[in-house]
Amino acid sequence: MIGIIGGGIIGVATAYELAKLGEDVIVFEKRYFGSGSTFRCASGIRAQFTDEANIKLMKYSIEKWKKLSEELEYNVMFQQTGYLFLATSEEEVEAFKRNIKLQNKFGVPTRLISPEEAKEIVPPLNENAFLAGAWNPEDGKASPFHALYGYKKAGERLGVKFYPYTKVIGIEKDEKWIIKTTRGEFRVDIIINATNAWGREINAMINLDVIPIRPFKHQLVKTEPIKKGQIEPLVCPPAWNDSYVIQDGEDGGVICGTALEYESNPDDVTPTYDFVKEVLKWAVKIIPALRHVHVVRQWAGHYAKTPDNNPAIGELTEDFYVAIGFSGHGFMMAPAVAQALAERIVKGRTKVPLDWEWFDPWRFERGELRTSAFQIG
Amino acid sequence: MRIVCRCNDVTVEEVEKLIDEGVTDLEELRRLLRIGMGPCQGRTCIPLVISILARKTGRRVEDIELPNARFPTRPVRVEAFVEEGEK
Numbered sequence A: 001m002i003g004i005i006g007g008g009i010i011g012v013a014t015a016y017e018l019a020k021l022g023e024d025v026i027v028f029e030k031r032y033f034g035s036g037s038t039f040r041c042a043s044g045i046r047a048q049f050t051d052e053a054n055i056k057l058m059k060y061s062i063e064k065w066k067k068l069s070e071e072l073e074y075n076v077m078f079q080q081t082g083y084l085f086l087a088t089s090e091e092e093v094e095a096f097k098r099n100i101k102l103q104n105k106f107g108v109p110t111r112l113i114s115p116e117e118a119k120e121i122v123p124p125l126n127e128n129a130f131l132a133g134a135w136n137p138e139d140g141k142a143s144p145f146h147a148l149y150g151y152k153k154a155g156e157r158l159g160v161k162f163y164p165y166t167k168v169i170g171i172e173k174d175e176k177w178i179i180k181t182t183r184g185e186f187r188v189d190i191i192i193n194a195t196n197a198w199g200r201e202i203n204a205m206i207n208l209d210v211i212p213i214r215p216f217k218h219q220l221v222k223t224e225p226i227k228k229g230q231i232e233p234l235v236c237p238p239a240w241n242d243s244y245v246i247q248d249g250e251d252g253g254v255i256c257g258t259a260l261e262y263e264s265n266p267d268d269v270t271p272t273y274d275f276v277k278e279v280l281k282w283a284v285k286i287i288p289a290l291r292h293v294h295v296v297r298q299w300a301g302h303y304a305k306t307p308d309n310n311p312a313i314g315e316l317t318e319d320f321y322v323a324i325g326f327s328g329h330g331f332m333m334a335p336a337v338a339q340a341l342a343e344r345i346v347k348g349r350t351k352v353p354l355d356w357e358w359f360d361p362w363r364f365e366r367g368e369l370r371t372s373a374f375q376i377g
Numbered sequence B: 001m002r003i004v005c006r007c008n009d010v011t012v013e014e015v016e017k018l019i020d021e022g023v024t025d026l027e028e029l030r031r032l033l034r035i036g037m038g039p040c041q042g043r044t045c046i047p048l049v050i051s052i053l054a055r056k057t058g059r060r061v062e063d064i065e066l067p068n069a070r071f072p073t074r075p076v077r078v079e080a081f082v083e084e085g086e087k
């Protein structure tokens, strides 16, 4: 029996992958499934990273996303609408070229495009503000709601038991792990901590609080639906405070984000007014016509940041695994991470190109950091 | 066909089908069907969905927690937030 703590996309997808390999799995979620970062994310999926480990992992993950609706027999609304990063200075153009070269080396077909080409992809773009774009048409988006639900349904069909509104309050060990919850005790052979921004609380229960995750409140603003196809890719000029816009693949509203963040308790998801002003200031610089549409909602969630913005994935101690600290990119990685973790636990090896050394949960204790993972969406 | 959410064109049948499939949490129903996520933010549909949920699950309406009201309570034009001079 394997007990997973945390019912976000990572916990739920891992439960499904383990059940596929024949394991008995139970998943505990303190609120409703998806209530953590997952249901608050911007839905973006990209292989445009700036280091080998993340590029390879995401290339594989995108291949999985492509087949996911079919595999889960449920439409997760994955669409390859691309990511368009925009450069505002010559130095940035040079940096884009270096990143593109690295991505091309691992088979990601990103290319440098002119502002005119960018405008063809995103017709209302303010192309005069940019010198060049980095465009990968294979990046995309999917519905966080339907992706989580699809994995959960498929998991249930394979016998996974999901416990909503069940908070884990303590962990003990005799010959097995004993997980204490608000619904009583459960005995399991293996534990996976998939609580992301809450990850330290769970690790502290076994006195191994060695992954220094800090939760930062991040927010989004969404507009009323606009005609589909206008801002389909995620469009981001990193120099503009990592601000971005992306049209929701489901209803066509425009989701607007920016890097304004606050360190805060992950249970506090109260939106802040200063965010609305900040995010829209950048959004109308990217897409001037946005000033004429209406804002309909704002919400908040958390990035669970490690010191190098890379997650901690692997075995923390015997039969206790972690997959936490996903910063701004846990949704997109979930299909690959879930398969890798499940195969490693059950078979001891995996064909997923996940660099265990890179994501080693003990690296912080050793004073090692990785190259900071590219943050945005 | 009876519409519960006129902002997002969701029908009573769709709500009932999901409840029958075992989705009885208002937060999950809301996200899977996008009820409450239209420009009116659920003013029309959330009370209706709560009564369907209560009827089908035997719960009392008072026991079903309302979702958070999200800012802004009515749609506001983007330009109202953008300072002059930043045009």
Ligand SMILES: Cc1cc2nc3c(=O)[nH]c(=O)nc-3n(C[C@H](O)[C@H](O)[C@H](O)COP(=O)(O)OP(=O)(O)OC[C@H]3O[C@@H](n4cnc5c(N)ncnc54)[C@H](O)[C@@H]3O)c2cc1C
Pocket: A005, A006, A007, A008, A009, A010, A011, A028, A029, A030, A031, A032, A033, A034, A035, A036, A037, A038, A039, A040, A041, A042, A043, A044, A045, A166, A167, A168, A169, A194, A195, A196, A197, A198, A218, A219, A220, A300, A301, A302, A303, A323, A324, A326, A327, A328, A329, A330, A331, A332, A333, A377
């Ligand atoms: C505004 C915003 C935009 C984002 N945009 C993107 C994007 O475009 N693309 C992308 O890939 N990522 C994005 N992310 C990041 C992404 O949302 C997360 O990395 C991802 O959802 C992490 O999934 P998870 O399963 O690890 O964590 P979570 O979804 O946070 O799940 C952890 C769960 O653990 C539960 N839990 C905590 N403590 C306990 C306990 N004691 N007992 C039981 N359960 C417990 C929580 O309730 C929670 O549901 C964004 C995040 C935010 C906030």
Ligand code: FES
Pocket: B004, B005, B006, B007, B008, B035, B036, B037, B038, B039, B040, B041, B042, B043, B044, B045, B046
């Ligand atoms: S009627 Fe459902 S959101 Fe407006």
